[in-house]
Amino acid sequence: MDIRICKLNEKNQIRKIWEYCFNDSPGYVDFYFENKFDYNNTMVLDLDGNIISSIHLNQHTLRINSKKFDVSYVVGVSTLPEARGMGMMDDLMKKSILEMKNRGQMISILMPIDFRLYRKYGYTNCYNILVQSINIFDLKKFKINGTFKPATENSLENLEEIYRCHTSRLNGYSVRDTKYYKDFIKEMSVDSGYLYINYRGDEPVGYISYSIDGEKFIVRECYYKDVISYKSILKYIFNHNTQCKYVEIYSDLEDPLIDMLDNPKDSTFSIKPFMMARILDFKSFINSLELFSDSCKEVKIKVHDNYIDDNNGKFRLFADNNLLKISKLDDSEDYEFEFSIDELTSIFMGYSSIDSIMMMKNIMSGYEKLSELVKINSKTNHINEYV
Structure with missing residues (x-):
């Protein structure tokens, strides 16, 4: 058994493990391995010449207490069925933690499929996300200020500017750049999603990324510079009322929607554990x-x-x-x-x-x-x- 960094020619083996273990569309798997995968940041367990387990250490920069930290975001923790229940993933996790520490990183983040699997490795929940479920007609009263245009590669800096303004009041967020948004536009496209920017005159003031699933309008991200833009985005959502009956918005815990609705009692506001972290x-x-x-x-x-x-x-x-x-x-x-x-x-x-x-x-x-x-x-x- 050999635990090590992935080699360049092992990408297809890693992809096959991903395809077996995760229920992603072929289009999304293509997107991930073309845009996000880096063999230099992938730990593997090699058993007799065969890769049977992998952990992806995707690189991000977090801003914590106004300071920047380079971190590994642990994703794609996966094992082929013939090696499950043998304790091999435990060995791979331990080596991955030490690898991150040896790279000089001070903290790691991880989005778990089951929190119980990672608590023993020192990870703990440090991020929650607010899930707001409302009837689309509760958004009727809001007004659009400005215009909405689809995000393109010509508007990457606009997206970055809006995100930077919104997150400046928050902590622990990922620092994004135009490369991130170039990939994000591709990701939304392969997931049948949409990304629109709210402009007030020539100024970008907010954006929304979303998908439509039957009668449900699902907002993956909604960032804005001020509440005027947020109200415009809510009206933009309402204008889909002939297509959708329900809205589900994923947002930070400071989102003010609960105080903006006339009757929030008819809506559901749920706090969901989202991301774990660990000091290295x-x-x-x-x-x-x-x-x-x-x-x-x-x-x-x-x-x-x-x-x-x-x-x-x-x-x-x-x-x-x-x-x-x-x-x-x-x-x-x-x-x-x-x-x-x-x-x-x-x-x-x-x-x-x-x-x-x-x-x-x-x-x-x-x-x-x-x-x-x-x-x-x-x-x-x-x-x-x-x-």
């Missing part, structure tokens, strides 16, 4: 976050990580020049609090408060100086990447 290099990640802290206190903690040795041990958290810093301590040092790597991921990704983590640990008091020292950006986490 605890010390480097905390020091790179540049979290503001003006506390004169320090806290010593003990960290447990079952897969990355460098994250294990005792650490000192302290403030230096109004920034939170961390240093590693000798094993002989005393400590005040103990955390697993997933608990720390949840805290420092800004998903869970220290109060909520301590409550789950049944620690009800005595951690005030930790809360005073660690002050996390209160922006809402949001990501909407699929590969």
Whole structure:
């Protein structure tokens, strides 16, 4: 058994594993392996010359606490049927985690098919998505301001500008460029989807990507610079009322639609767990976050990580020049609090408060100086990447 990076001539084997394990259309599989797949970022398990398992480490850049981090987005975790139940994927996951760490990456993200499969590897939910299900006639009152035009390769910078403006109020989002949107237009096309931009005069102010499934209008993305554009997009959706009866919108948790509808009680607003994350290099990640802290206190903690040795041990958290810093301590040092790597991921990704983590640990008091020292950006986490 050999676990390693994929070779250039093994692309077709990886594709066959993908086709067997995932229910994607042939058109989408073509799109993925022509535009997203990179053999340099694919881990494989080779058994006697045959590739039986693979994990894709797709590269993204996240903006967390206003700092950029290059990350691996773990997708395509797959095994052929003859090798399932033998523990081989466990070996491949462990090696993949170490590969990401050895590349100098400090954090990883993963969209799971089942959260239970990845918790043991230190991943924890850090992103939720809001699913809003409404009757299309509830959108009748809104008005269109400006015009709508299909997105093309000539409007890539417009899409990037709208997304950048919208996400600036959020945290943990993926940084996108024109290359991303060039691929996104292709992806929407192969998935029978549509991508339209709202212009106010010559200014791009919002965009919507969507598909139509029977009587349902499904909004995959809706980003905008201001609420005027959002209302225009909602009216644009309503103008499909002869085709569709229902609307399903996937959005960030700060979406204001619930307060814009006349009778939101007739609609459904569901928060769905969406994306997991995992700290790969605890010390480097905390020091790179540049979290503001003006506390004169320090806290010593003990960290447990079952897969990355460098994250294990005792650490000192302290403030230096109004920034939170961390240093590693000798094993002989005393400590005040103990955390697993997933608990720390949840805290420092800004998903869970220290109060909520301590409550789950049944620690009800005595951690005030930790809360005073660690002050996390209160922006809402949001990501909407699929590969």
